Structure formats: structure tokens, C-alpha cells
Amino acid sequence: MTQPAKLALEDGSVYTGEAFGAVGEVDGEVCFNTSMTGYQEIVTDPSYRGQIVAMTYTEIGNYGINAEDVESGKPHLAGFIVKRVTERPSNFRSEESLDTYLRRHNIVGISGIDTRALVRRLRSGGAMKGVLSSVDLDDASLVRKAKASPGLVGRDLVREVLPAQSRQWQGNLSTWAKLPQEANPAFANAEFHVVALDYGMKWNIARHLQDEGCRVTILPGTATAEEVLAQDPDGVFLSNGPGDPEPLTYAHDCIRGVLGKVPVFGICLGHQLLGLACGAKTFKLKFGHRGANQPVMNESSGRVEITAQNHGFAVEEESLPACLEVTHRNLNDNTVAGMRHKEAPAFSVQYHPESSSGPHDSRYLFRQFREMMAQKV
16 A cells, blocks of 8 residues: 655645655755656765755656665755656666665655646745655645745755765776767876865766876865865865855865865856855855756857756856856856856866766866866976
8 A cells, every 4th residue: 555645835835645765754945856867866966965856757766776876875865756656667787676775765755746736836936945744644734844944045064965084086987977989098097186075076076087087085075275285186176065055164265275276176066165265156046957958058169068957056147256257157047157267277167067867068077177287287
């Protein structure tokens, strides 16, 4: 027998479906992702900490779960919403079902609701606080809990996902995830030392840095500039991560301390933190950019890149200081999707060039970072 579950939003709307994954109750900001595949990478992306994620594609779980494709050691999202969850996955790489995987990691899920109606509501009203429960099925109670939940603004969610200590990346090269013409075995031996500040970093980022001939030392995102520079890096990478970038003053201070001393490359949250460290401001987007099909314009080449994105905040262009210039734009809403420092060797993008999952259009940025380090050596 199936167990009922309910999703309640802070605007008073309630959706009834069937529970899967763990039995329980969670709160978080309800958002949606437009990817057709990649649910495993989404579930294990630390950037989704504090969020209940709805997938717009109708059938999720059809190719199962395997240990090779995870982006961190465990799922980080608060809850998972799908139209239909596949109970019997079919793929030669599958090791377990999505339902079993979420249950094992105590992640609450709901299926069988009208995800199209939910996404239309979020698109019109913006991302909302919500509660997902398979233990409390009282509508009024759930709506009260949704309204009382903390949301994302002003919270330091990075401290909930960052690593406890530094470590050397020991993962495999990412050539398994690349098109044949993209693989470059000549870079398999480490030529540069990169310190990656981990605010909730996806593992495929470290794989790509390794592919480009980098030895990667991962430090917690709370590390100071002195601790970073003590590693004698050839470059510093600023990772993705969850939530609001403004409360992370320790990260702003660290970035200011390394700018101009070594090349810097930031992705997603790292992009926002670079902007804040230089004096720009950030703001919360209405419903964010989440999916593997987001168009971005490269301002220098005029080339349109299809990108993977996952963020609910953005850098405010009007606040950019004179030392920063826009290099990429999101073509859906014209927000800043990339920028470059005019005086120091530093650049960043709001999207995910490492994809996983997603298109490969922007992986050249890792090569660009490598070339920047080569010029400084």
C-alpha cells in the first residue's frame, strides 16, 4: 500500500501525493529544476542544501542510482518532488533504485502531484517556503509550518556542507564523462597546484581541474587567506555552494586576501563571493536558474553556450565596481553570468562548466584557468 504525503507552500496551497524515500517531514525553499536527466547529480549537489527540489520532467528514477555519478558523499537537498518515480529502474550501471537510495539517506520524497501546476505557481509567485510531510497530513498545520520556516536569505548554509578538514583530491580523471575529442591524457600529470575553497563543491569540478594538470588541495570554505597562501598554490578555485552569499563574510575576507597574489577562478557561489569581495552586491532571484539547458552569451566571442545552472542569487550589475567587467550574460533574463577582474588575474561564471549533468559547451573555462596559471608561473 502506498503512503500519502503532502506538500504545503507558504501561500496556503497544498498538494497531495504519495510518499517515497524516507518517511518524515522537512521544510525548505521549494524550487524547480528543468533538467530531463541528472537527478542523481542534483540530489547529491551540496548547493541544494535547505531546498525542496521539484523536477519538471515527468519520469524520474528510470535509470536508477550508481556510486560513480554522485557529486558528493551523500544527498544534501531537504526533499524531492517528482511527477512519477520509477520503481524498477533499467540501466546496466544501476545499483539501486532512487526510492531505496533516498530512504537509505533519510530524504523525504513525494510523487504523484501535478508538478506542472506547482512549477507554474513558483514561476508566477517566485520560490516559496514549504513543508513536505508524510507524517502530518493536516493542511492548516502544514501551511503554518511553511510560513514559520526560516527560508534561505541571511542563513549561512555553507557551514552545514563544507568539509571538516583539508585533503588532497584523489578521485579519478573525468575523461569517463567527456566526449572522446575532449579527453586530454597529456594533462594527467600534475603541473600546477590549485587550492580549492570548498563551500559545497561538486566532485566533477575537482576532476576537471585534475584533467587540466592540477594537483588539487581542498580546503574548507572557512579557511583564511593566510592558510590558503601557506599552501603555495599556483591558483585558487572558489567553489559552488548553497544559499545566500552575503552572510559569508569570512569568504569575502579570504578572497580579498588572495586577489592579485595568485590567479582566481570562481563558479556559482564562488562567482557571487568574488563579486562581493570586490565591492559588488548580490540579490535574490524570483525563482532562480536551475537546469541543464540555460542559454548564456559569451560577450567576447558572441557565442551562445548552453549551460547547467543552479542558483537562487545573482550579482547585481549596477553595483559592479570599476575593476570588474561582465563577460557572460544569461539570455533568459540578462543577468550577469560571468565577469573578469581588470587588474588582477581573476574571473568567474555563475553557471557550471563542469556540467555533471549537463552540456559540455563551457568546459573551455578550465583550460582558460590553466593558461592563466601558466602565465603567472
